[in-house]
Amino acid sequence: MRARPAALAATTALLVPLSACASGADGAGGDAVASPGGAPDRPLVVAGSYEVHNVDPTTAGGLFTRLEVAETLVATDLDGTLVPGLATSWEASEDQLTWTFSLRETATFHDGTDVDADAVATALTRAHSTEGTPIATAPIADVGGEGDTVTVTLTEPFASLPAVAADTTGQVLAPASYGADGSVTQVIGSGPYEVVEVVAPSSVVVTAADTWDGDAPAITDVRYQSVGRSEARALMATSGDADLVLGMDPTALAGMATADGLTTLSVTLPRTVLLKLDGADPALGDPAVRTAISLALDREGMATAILKDPELAATQLFAPSLTEWHDEDLEPLTYDQDEARSLLAAAGWTPGSGGTLEKDGQRLTVTLRTFPDRAELPPLATAIQAALAAVGIEVEVLVGNSSEIPAAHAAGTLDLALYSRNVALVPDPLVTLLTDLAPEGADWGVMNWQDAGLTAALGTLADGATGDEAAAARAEVTSTLQEQLPLIPVAWYRQSAVVSDAVDGLELDPLERSWRLSAATWSAAAAG
Template identity: 55%
Template structure:
């Protein structure tokens, strides 16, 4: 689950300024291990349920999943030390880490894990709810998952944050999550929704103990507030700083900047069933109209984030160096539009058979760069004679427009590593029926067959060829048009050492932090 279900919390800039005035009082120059590391981010927490809270509690290392993943998306042990599939691929067993405990002191048993997964499976819209699972049961010290058909990415699905394993005491009537009792290195000491969480190290944690035993998370909705808190020493680690402020903070003497390219791409979703946009020549012309490098430079302050294909370099198994990159080619775009029958009218707007080339684009301000990019796209298309009406509304309007067929173009960001194996997200986005944040009015039988073959695991040696074929088809047909990739940054106080960012955004790796000597 991504962060899109979390809404930004408002913060009073005057309050932050007042706090900054006494920053030195709360930020000792030589903190002790018991002094809390202060983490500030832009998102508030409205739900405790892993299916709607996104990766909040895995990022804070409170809860674990059965399966983990490294920075390259390779699966690693989590609560499960190993997993095995039967010869026919229809039954999987996950062996649990021995003697693991929940934060309430109860044992992490196969029964508890199976119950948590059954609760997760019942929540719609998660990868586990759509996987071909028939039953999840406890079998001694293992958890058994039975399938209706072979599904090779099952272990990756069980690394999705929606499958966090919580203690039985976390659930109330109807399996509603009433509190978060996990098994990770930190436990919740105090939680005040929506903006404040205090953590302390879990003494019974079996792994390496955190060097800093306490964590405070605070949500601050205003970008300028977060910048001021990072600059003044009110925060030790700050996420969600806008590119302009980052440039200023790079010159500050008391902080450093850490960054990493994410497996997230800003996309232009196309209604390929539309009378105008259904023509692949038109979709290619729209792509050629985009000056991605200039937009990435002006808006993201990072020309390297110009998306030349769907998958960024942070997904090395899927990023294809052999594919022909998407480029800015206004002349080529005009030629394709002319081939499709579009020619300038008296006012310069393209026309065909008396109908003007006029379409609308929906986007939303949750990610502040999206409306700015939408305006840049509008200007580029106007230069070709295309009238683009930009509508900035709620993020829910894009899936709603997909469902009722009214969407023409949509601009949003898509994370392809919500499940560590992007295959799961791709199979949903580009399946026969499309998806809210995937294809609309478009299907390619070869691509669908390729994704299904890869998901079945029937030809493990053919996975690289399958990934290349998928990329080539999407690059040619453009049911979605890549615009920009993403780089996540964190501003880190020089009081703190050891922060490294996870490109999959599964964890903030707070257990690696130490106070500077």
């Protein structure tokens, strides 16, 4: 690789207070002094809901790819198409069991060391050995190679490997990022920005990396601030204390439609708000009861009242943005409470005390778990509670931590859960579906439910089916999910953000892999 001068290693200060947290000369809202080039002499401030729990890519989520600190082997464009990342090209052997990735020869870590096959092997092997990551689902036997060539050996064909290699849990870090025990102690990536400081759980400061082998970012300094409450993030936008505010609550967003100095960005995500049900429950295991629950939901009404957008009412699991999986020919999910009552009656459920249905002396009472990390979930849970009460199903809503859903799944104590699921955690939805729809179930997928035809169809796709064979397999999956409803779609999802007029050039990534800050520029309004 090309030799490059060593850069100052990125510093991860997990417990050191951040001096630039308040607005003022160092924040977005102060009277910043303009630099000689006309840009404000302060960092760009990003406010979002993601907390900084740790710096390990396998458990910390995609924060450091969103901030463009770390890169993955494969990347995506705004259409979700696979494009070169650290790898400039890739190809499979004739038997589909060996994949070869050619690395970008000029890629360099922020500490000045070269990106090589060993670093990639470390990253992918760690992610593959970590339960719950998309990379762990790939049939990888070994990751090796030498220099600029990475070789991935599989135990069986897996056509989605390049898409899996784009998953953020496979962020490639410099050897100095790891402690003696192999744990990640700091984030030394190879992207346009390098870490200056991390203060858990609230903030990250990054600056333009002089080791970056691409176009230098026009905005050299960025401060990310974790702000849990949507209304607090909205206040940061309107007060000028943040330049980019992510994850806007629909109500707050509507209130800022006429605010001066702000622009709203929006993109439809491959994410669906859905109900997870326990297929082993005597009531919820009955497809007729699941269909009745679906019929009881006024999705358009909920989308209008809570999400402020009736078009987000989900008529099937896959949103229209997932063009290969969204099936226009499926009979859409509808709202019909009379039909819901009829189905429940036919299944043997009759009105009991207080209007709650009963069968064989058992009341139709369930618990619905959700969490407030996404502001729309608790009000949607309340609306679902009222809708099901109207057809005789008593629902207790528990709003807690998101971790309580997989914990209850594992303990076998989960009835219903409401959450939003990104079915394109990696660019190919098949990778997520192989986990979420596995016969043994999944934390954020089905519970005590399986279908042999669906499992076979997923296997056909994983083996690399193309053309009509692949289309038929996807149709089998979508129709089975629509008929049996092991997961009940409620709403599709639109990501919205508010941008200060001080910033130009920002676009939202529908896969939420990157905030693309390196492409942004300060506007003339910022200098003024």
